[in-house]
Amino acid sequence: MKRVGIVLLVSALVLSLGAGAALAADTIKIGYLAALTGDWAAYGQTEEKTAQLAVDEINAKGGLLGKQVELVVYDFRTRAEDAVNAVRRLAEEDKVVGIVGANGSGINIATAPLVNRYGIPQIGTVSTNPFVTVDKNGKVRPYSFRVCFTDPYQGKLIAYFSAKELGKMQAAILYDVGSDYSQGLREFFMKSYGEYGGEVVADLGFRAGQDVDFRAQLTEIRDKKADVLILPNMGKEMALIMKQARELGMDDIVFVGGDGYAEFMWEIAGDSMENSYWINHVSPDDPAMAKFFADYKAKYNDECKEFVNGILGYDAMYLMFDAIQRAGEADPKLIAKALSETKDLQLHHAVITMDEFHNPLDKDGIIIVAKDGHGQFYMKIKPE
Amino acid sequence: METLLQQTINGLSLGSVYALIAVGYSLVYSILLFSNFAHGGFLVIGGYICYFTLKSLGFNIWIAGFASLVGAGFSAVLTERLAYKPIRERTNVTLYLLIASMGMSIVIENIFVIVAGGRFRALPPVIPTHPVHIFGLATTSAFDILSLLAAVFFLGALQLFLIKTKWGLAIRAAAYDLRTAGLMGVNVNLLISIVFFVAGFLAAVGGIFLSVRYTLYPQLGMITIKAFVAAVIGGLGSLPGAVVGSLILGLAEMLTAGFISSQLRDLVVFSLLIITLLVRPQGLFGKNISEKV
Amino acid sequence: MSGYTEGIIILLCINAIAAMGVSVLTGFTGIFSLGHAGYMAVGAYTTAILTVEYGVHYIPAILLGGAMAMVIAYVIGVPTLKLMGDYYAIASIGLGEAIRLILENWQSVTRGARGYPGIEGYTTLYVSLAFFAVMAFGMFNLINSRFGRAFKACRDDYIAASLLGFNTARYRILSLVISAFYCGVAGALLGGFLSFIQPIMFDMIKSTELTSVVVFGGLGSMSGTLLGASIITLVTELFRPISQYRMLIYGAILVLIMVIRPEGIMGQYELGPRLFRRLKDKFSFRNRDNSEGRSS
Numbered sequence: 001m002k003r004v005g006i007v008l009l010v011s012a013l014v015l016s017l018g019a020g021a022a023l024a025a026d027t028i029k030i031g032y033l034a035a036l037t038g039d040w041a042a043y044g045q046t047e048e049k050t051a052q053l054a055v056d057e058i059n060a061k062g063g064l065l066g067k068q069v070e071l072v073v074y075d076f077r078t079r080a081e082d083a084v085n086a087v088r089r090l091a092e093e094d095k096v097v098g099i100v101g102a103n104g105s106g107i108n109i110a111t112a113p114l115v116n117r118y119g120i121p122q123i124g125t126v127s128t129n130p131f132v133t134v135d136k137n138g139k140v141r142p143y144s145f146r147v148c149f150t151d152p153y154q155g156k157l158i159a160y161f162s163a164k165e166l167g168k169m170q171a172a173i174l175y176d177v178g179s180d181y182s183q184g185l186r187e188f189f190m191k192s193y194g195e196y197g198g199e200v201v202a203d204l205g206f207r208a209g210q211d212v213d214f215r216a217q218l219t220e221i222r223d224k225k226a227d228v229l230i231l232p233n234m235g236k237e238m239a240l241i242m243k244q245a246r247e248l249g250m251d252d253i254v255f256v257g258g259d260g261y262a263e264f265m266w267e268i269a270g271d272s273m274e275n276s277y278w279i280n281h282v283s284p285d286d287p288a289m290a291k292f293f294a295d296y297k298a299k300y301n302d303e304c305k306e307f308v309n310g311i312l313g314y315d316a317m318y319l320m321f322d323a324i325q326r327a328g329e330a331d332p333k334l335i336a337k338a339l340s341e342t343k344d345l346q347l348h349h350a351v352i353t354m355d356e357f358h359n360p361l362d363k364d365g366i367i368i369v370a371k372d373g374h375g376q377f378y379m380k381i382k383p384e
Numbered sequence: 385m386e387t388l389l390q391q392t393i394n395g396l397s398l399g400s401v402y403a404l405i406a407v408g409y410s411l412v413y414s415i416l417l418f419s420n421f422a423h424g425g426f427l428v429i430g431g432y433i434c435y436f437t438l439k440s441l442g443f444n445i446w447i448a449g450f451a452s453l454v455g456a457g458f459s460a461v462l463t464e465r466l467a468y469k470p471i472r473e474r475t476n477v478t479l480y481l482l483i484a485s486m487g488m489s490i491v492i493e494n495i496f497v498i499v500a501g502g503r504f505r506a507l508p509p510v511i512p513t514h515p516v517h518i519f520g521l522a523t524t525s526a527f528d529i530l531s532l533l534a535a536v537f538f539l540g541a542l543q544l545f546l547i548k549t550k551w552g553l554a555i556r557a558a559a560y561d562l563r564t565a566g567l568m569g570v571n572v573n574l575l576i577s578i579v580f581f582v583a584g585f586l587a588a589v590g591g592i593f594l595s596v597r598y599t600l601y602p603q604l605g606m607i608t609i610k611a612f613v614a615a616v617i618g619g620l621g622s623l624p625g626a627v628v629g630s631l632i633l634g635l636a637e638m639l640t641a642g643f644i645s646s647q648l649r650d651l652v653v654f655s656l657l658i659i660t661l662l663v664r665p666q667g668l669f670g671k672n673i674s675e676k677v
Numbered sequence: 678m679s680g681y682t683e684g685i686i687i688l689l690c691i692n693a694i695a696a697m698g699v700s701v702l703t704g705f706t707g708i709f710s711l712g713h714a715g716y717m718a719v720g721a722y723t724t725a726i727l728t729v730e731y732g733v734h735y736i737p738a739i740l741l742g743g744a745m746a747m748v749i750a751y752v753i754g755v756p757t758l759k760l761m762g763d764y765y766a767i768a769s770i771g772l773g774e775a776i777r778l779i780l781e782n783w784q785s786v787t788r789g790a791r792g793y794p795g796i797e798g799y800t801t802l803y804v805s806l807a808f809f810a811v812m813a814f815g816m817f818n819l820i821n822s823r824f825g826r827a828f829k830a831c832r833d834d835y836i837a838a839s840l841l842g843f844n845t846a847r848y849r850i851l852s853l854v855i856s857a858f859y860c861g862v863a864g865a866l867l868g869g870f871l872s873f874i875q876p877i878m879f880d881m882i883k884s885t886e887l888t889s890v891v892v893f894g895g896l897g898s899m900s901g902t903l904l905g906a907s908i909i910t911l912v913t914e915l916f917r918p919i920s921q922y923r924m925l926i927y928g929a930i931l932v933l934i935m936v937i938r939p940e941g942i943m944g945q946y947e948l949g950p951r952l953f954r955r956l957k958d959k960f961s962f963r964n965r966d967n968s969e970g971r972s973s
Contacts, residue, residue, distance in 0.1 A: 037494060037924045039603055041502025075920030080871050080878055081688055085914060088684040106792050106878075110871040113798055118680075129791065136729075136795030177647050177781050178877060180791040205647040207781075212598035212607060215394040216641030216649075223387055236504045236599055247525035248390075249515050267506035268599050305503065419763060470936045477939070478763070479709055483892045484935035486885055490928030498921050609770070609881070616767050651778045654771035661760055661768045 027070040028063070028330045030055070030320060031090035033101030033111070034313075038078035042264075043103050046306040047125060047313035048073050050292075051100060053299060054317035064324050072096060080110035087111045091118040097330045098122070098323075100316045103309055105129030106180050108144070116143045121336040123147055123319060125312045126259070128154060129184055133358040143336050145358045147316040147347075148281060149365075151181070154258055155188025155232075157279045157365035160383035162228050162256050163196035165367075166277070172202035172226035172253075174217055174241060176233050179208060185232030185258055192383075201226050208234065214241045218248050228254045235262035235306070239269040246272040261368060261375065263305040278368040282311050282349035283377040286366075292348060315347040390522040391642040392635065397528030399634025400535040401597070404590035405611035406618070406626040407539060408583035414559035414621035415579050418478040419612065421485040422463055423587055424605020425492030430456035430588025431595035431604060432500060435507055445511075453588045460584025461577045463488055469573070489605060496602035505600045507592070531593045538589055539627060542582065546623075551578055559621065610637075613653060617660045619667025628668060632656075683802045685914055690805040691866045692890070693906040697816045698859025700891045700902035705820055706852040707832030708758070709766040711884050712773020713860050716746040718780055718879035720861025721868040722787055725796045735799035739808070739865040746861025747854045749776070754853040758846070761835075773884050780876040792875035793868075800869035808866060812859060813903070819855070820899055828852050829897070860887075893934055894941050901943025908942075 032051050035044035055071045063069055072094045076083035083102060090096045091114075099115060099122040102108055108127040112135075115122040124132050124146040133144045149157075162168050171193060176182035190200055202224040204217040218241070221229060229245065231238045238257050242265075245253065255276035263284060266273055282289060284307050292314060296304040304310040320335070322345055327334035342354040355361040362382065369378035405427060412420045434452035437443050443451070467484045512526040546552035554575055558565040566572040590611075594604060610633065618629025633653065640652040660667060695717060702708050724742035727733040733741070757768050780787045787793060819825055827848045830838035839845045868874045886909070894905025912930065916923045934941070 036921045037497050037502075041497050041603075042504055042601065043502075045502050073920065074917055075923060077924060079883075080873065080875070081691075081867060082913065084871060085681070085684045085688060086917065088681040089917060092679045092681040106873070106875045109792065109794055110873045113872045131794045176790075178790050180875060180877075183784075183790045204641075206641075207650055207778075211649065212594075213394070213398045213637075215398075216391055216638040217646045219387060219390050219394065220642055220646075236601070239504075240598060244525075247515050247523070247527075249517070249523040264504055264506075268504065270509065417763075419767070467932050467936060471939050475939050479892065479896075480935050480939040482709075482763075482766075483889055484932050486889060487928045487931030487935065490924060491932060494922075494925035494928060498925065612767075613771070620763075647782050648778075651775060651782075654775045654778070657771040658757065658768050658775075661764055661771075662756055665760055665764045 027068045028065070028324065029070045029072055029094055029096040030317070031087075031094060031096035031099040031101075032071055032073040032313075033076055033083055033086060033090075033099060033103075033107065034073055035078045035103060036073075036075035040078055040103060043126075043306050043309040044075070046304060046310045047101065047103055049300055050296065050304065050310040050314040051317050053292075053295060054314050054321070056299075057295075058321055064321055065328070065330060067330070069321075076102060076107060078104070078107075080107055083107045083111055084114055087114050087118075087122075091115075091120055096120065097332050098320050098335055100313070100320055101125055102127065103313075104181075105132055105184075108132040108146075112141050112144045116141050118332075119143060119336070120332045121145060121320075121323070121339050123316045123339070125316050126309055128259075129180060140357050142340075143332075145319075145339050145354065147312055147319055147352070147360065148259070149363045150359055151184035152188040153359075153363075154279060154365075155185050155190075156192040156383050157381060158185070158189050158230060158232070158256060158258060159192035159196055159198065161277065161279060161365070161367060161381055162230065163193060163198045164383075165379070165381065166228065166254060166256070168228035168254060168256075169198045170201050170225065170227045171198055171230050172204070172221040172224060172228070173200060173230040173232070174204050174206065174214065174221070176208045176237060177205040179233070181234075181260075182232050186230075189230060189232065206237070208237050212240060213244070215244050215248060218245050218250065221245075221253075222248060222250050226253060228256055231255055231257035232260075233257070234260045235265050236268065239265035239273070242272040242276065243269040259308050261308065263303065263307060263375065266370075266373060273370040274372075276370045277378065278370070278375065280366045280368050281308060281363065283366050283368045284375050285377055286349065288348055311349050315349055318347050319345065319352065386522065387642065391638045393518070393522050393524050393528070394642075395635035395638035396631060397524065397532060397634070398638060399614075399631035400528075400532045401590060401593055402611045402614045402630035402634055403535050403627045404538065404586055404593070405608050406615040406630045407542065407623055408586045408590075409608075409612055409615045410618070410621055410623055410626040411555075411579055411586075412583050413615070414623075415555070415562060415576060416468070416472065416478070416481065417621075418481040418485070419620075420583075421482065422467075422488035422492060423485075423583065423612075424608035425463075425489045426456045426460045426584040426587035427591035427594065427608060428492060428496060428600075428602060428605045429459045430584070430591035431507075431600045432496060433588075434592050435505055435595065435600055438508055449592060452592060453585045456588030456591065457581040457585040460580040460587070464576060464580040469576075493602045493605060500602065502602060505595075507596045507600065509596070511593070511596045527597060531597070534589060534593065538586060539623075542586070542623070545582075551575070555579060610653065613657045616657060617667055619670025622667065622669040625667050625669030685910070687800060687802060687805045687866075687870055689907060689910045690809040691800075691863050691870065692910050693903050694809055694812050694866070695860050695863035695887055696890045696894075696902050696906040697812065697899065698856040698863065699887045700856075700894075700899060701816065701820065701828065701859070702852050702856040703888060703891050704896040704898065704902065705825065705832060706828040706849060707835075708849060708852065709762070709888065710769040710773075710856075711766050711881065711888060712769035712771070712776075713856070713887050714879040714881070714883035715773035715776035716750060716857040716860035717864030717867065717883070718776055718874075718876065719746040719749050719857075720864035721874045721879070722780060722793065722864075723861070724865035725793050725868050725874055726786070728797055728799070729793075729795055735797060735804075735869065739799075739862055739869075742865035743858040743861035746857040746864070750854050750857030751850065754850045758849045758853060770881060770884075773879075773881060777876045777879055780879075787876070790876055792873055794873050796868050796872045796874065798869060798872045800866045805866055805870075808862065812862065816859070817899060824848070824851065832897070889931055892941055893931065895943035895945065896941055897945040898941065898943040898947055900948040901941055901946075904942055904948075 261278035437448035618625030720742035895901030
């Protein structure tokens with residue numbers, strides 16, 4: 001019994017190694033880092049699917065530079081130490097020309113020194129922390145890019161929208177202490193909101209994962225008479241917060257959230273979602289994205305409910321395709337150069353121009369309003 | 385004053401959900417003397433069975449709930465047979481069982497990651513969650529009252545089972561001394577299976593309530609860590625202890641978050657755990673253990 | 678050597694150092710901890726702050742990181758190590774989480790959950806190998822010394838050991854402090870490997886991973902611990918192409934090894950002539966395992 005087990009284990013190891021080496025045809029390989037297991041699995045799995053969709057589309061059109069594109073996806077189980085070795089493997093074993101992902105700023109910051117040493121461009125999908133593309137001295141990292149906007153910009157958008165568009169000046173904020181994304185947005189929101197003349201009357205935290213009950217914090221927010229509740233969190237937590245807030249009879253408070261909005265929140269929060277506002281990169285009813293949603297459904301027989309990750313992953317792939325096309329050959333250094341020169345590129349969800357810090361320049365903030373059971377386009381904003 | 389009342393109600397309703405999970409933990413601990421970290425997995429299994437029988441097969445909540453409770457119960461028995469029985473037959477080191485249970489919790493979580501995907505799912509609103517006003521002083525949701533009632537009902541039923549039935553007597557005897565109970569003619573393997581069935585069954589009740597209230601996803605089992613802390617505070621192996629510990633923990637969490645600092649909520653939970661262990665390691669209701677092992 | 682192999686070896690060294698730390702506590706002194714990632718975090722943050730803010734050279738900084746973990750372990754250990762068996766294990770969950778919570782909330786120093794960027798990438802292949810070699814040498818000497826025997830005495834029979842005049846409480850604390858040093862150094866090396874640390878890297882999953890490695894390799898066997906750390910690190914790495922199934926396999930292996938060979942791969946034996954003598958007489962080897970009763 002024991003020996004059989006060991007033999008099986010060893011042969012499985014050998015097989016898996018062999019399988020990795022056998023796929024060495026003449027293709028252009030693009031690596032993808034996605035959390036397929038662990039807490040972010042829902043988002044990572046969607047990104048994997050949409051990235052594959054983009055690859056299939058480009059291959060159907062004849063590929064890039066006359067070659068087929070091959071996607072190499074590695075899981076990093078939400079751990080940075082796993083991600084850095086995935087990047088090493090992508091660079092050295094798979095010889096990818098570029099890497100897309102990961103869906104988490106911390107992972108991108110940890111892999112940034114590595115991709116810059118290898119000279120392989122990496123495009124973060126939803127990695128909003130400023131340090132993803134610049135080092136701690138504010139110097140740009142030549143091979144690190146992102147397709148989303150940054151925390152300071154998004155924080156400012158949320159503040160601008162709440163104060164100037166909605167005219168709500170008494171904000172409460174409920175953020176995830178354990179999440180870099182949430183802490184970052186909170187910090188930059190508070191800064192901008194103050195500048196717009198708003199006052200944060202309640203600044204409360206929770207911890208995702210173990211905390212699923214927010215009524216204690218909500219009760220306090222109710223007592224502080226806040227007129228808007230800022231939610232810089234992930235979809236599940238925001239949905240739960242809204243549902244519990246309405247259960248506590250907080251009927252008047254307006255919810256304004258960040259790009260963690262996802263369509264699955266309707267399943268959780270139901271009617272509590274109605275009339276909440278979401279600062280986002282793209283709206284799910286954007287006509288330009290209709291084909292994407294239809295193709296996704298046709299290919300996977302499933303709705304793309306984590307659409308922010310899905311669309312950003314999809315368009316990050318197209319951003320990479322465009323750079324490879326313009327570079328003229330599958331050389332990582334030329335691709336990185338082409339990426340940094342990206343100008344007025346029409347992607348599916350937005351027009352992208354890379355600024356000097358490798359962030360998309362002045363991307364419009366899209367406001368989604370939750371109405372009649374789904375997220376709808378409300379307005380575009382560009383803060384003063 | 386109003387706020388205090390509100391936070392107390394919030395705390396009790398949170399505590400009642402912890403209690404359903406903590407009791408299962410405690411029950412297994414009382415017999416096998418190890419902390420079953422796969423317990424959260426049973427809860428997830430229960431939640432998913434309920435979800436799929438409701439959504440894909442279109443049954444009503446009663447059938448789905450029944451399928452889920454029984455299904456989770458049998459998965460718990462299966463887990464015990466596959467992973468724990470071979471170990472407990474070979475050695476009396478409970479540490480190995482603990483590690484195996486951690487392995488099982490990883491296995492269960494990732495089976496669902498692969499089969500069902502990582503997406504957050506919500507059960508259809510089979511349990512009402514509309515706000516209920518209590519004498520105009522506080523507001524709670526109908527759900528909380530129901531979960532409190534369900535907790536009382538199932539825990540009461542468990543108590544009756546333990547006191548009134550022959551197997552209940554056997555379980556209580558085994559909790560006192562498993563070996564001797566075996567020598568007295570109790571079928572130990574069957575007894576342990578029954579215990580796991582009950583634990584899985586109760587976990588699924590918690591699982592359904594949690595997935596209605598807090599969504600269903602493969603890592604939902606993680607929140608059982610709080611229930612586990614509650615079981616320890618109440619005294620591992622003691623059922624009333626598990627209930628009281630859960631209520632204390634629910635209240636402590638809500639009152640800390642409401643009156644001290646929401647950021648420190650978990651710190652208070654874990655300090656409570658450590659203080660309990662230092663001052664009274666057997667917990668509030670635990671058996672007085674001479675060697676504290 | 679390719680950078681990929683290099684990366685695996687560095688991670689292997691880091692995991693092995695941390696696992697040795699947990700092993701001396703769990704395998705040799707019989708204290709089961711589920712919170713050692715907390716000490717890794719202390720080491721990582723201390724070293725990061727010393728190198729980044731104060732410009733300390735990385736070698737003293739790493740050692741100071743380990744020392745800081747020792748101090749914290751001592752402060753925590755004196756009151757809590759009175760607890761025995763499962764009860765300490767439970768308390769350690771709370772202790773590990775509490776350390777992480779403090780790191781998340783103490784934003785002025787640790788920058789909270791957003792993480793600590795810009796750490797110099799000092800953990801090169803040679804640095805990690807050197808640290809591993811020195812610390813492994815130290816560890817093997819320790820477990821064969823008077824202290825090692827005292828630890829085992831505490832593990833095997835606590836009461837008999839104290840009757841024999843061992844100050845068991847002191848040895849238990851000593852063991853914890855040493856293990857915290859190893860984990861602190863491992864954490865510091867991890868910080869240098871990633872150039873970036875976040876509290877979430879040192880969560881309970883990391884702690885249980887460490888303890889699993891030790892049990893997997895064999896409680897009371899230092900070479901088993903090293904073997905366990907290597908196997909677990911390599912398994913997760915080799916199964917990378919089948920990404921989604923990786924964690925499932927990891928969990929299944931953990932259960933399987935407990936079911937098939939609960940005493941771990943190496944049992945209590947070290948790699949060496951003694952093991953080979955035992956392997957020759959395989960039959961009695963098996964019998965020995967089955968009658969083993971090293972419970973606490």
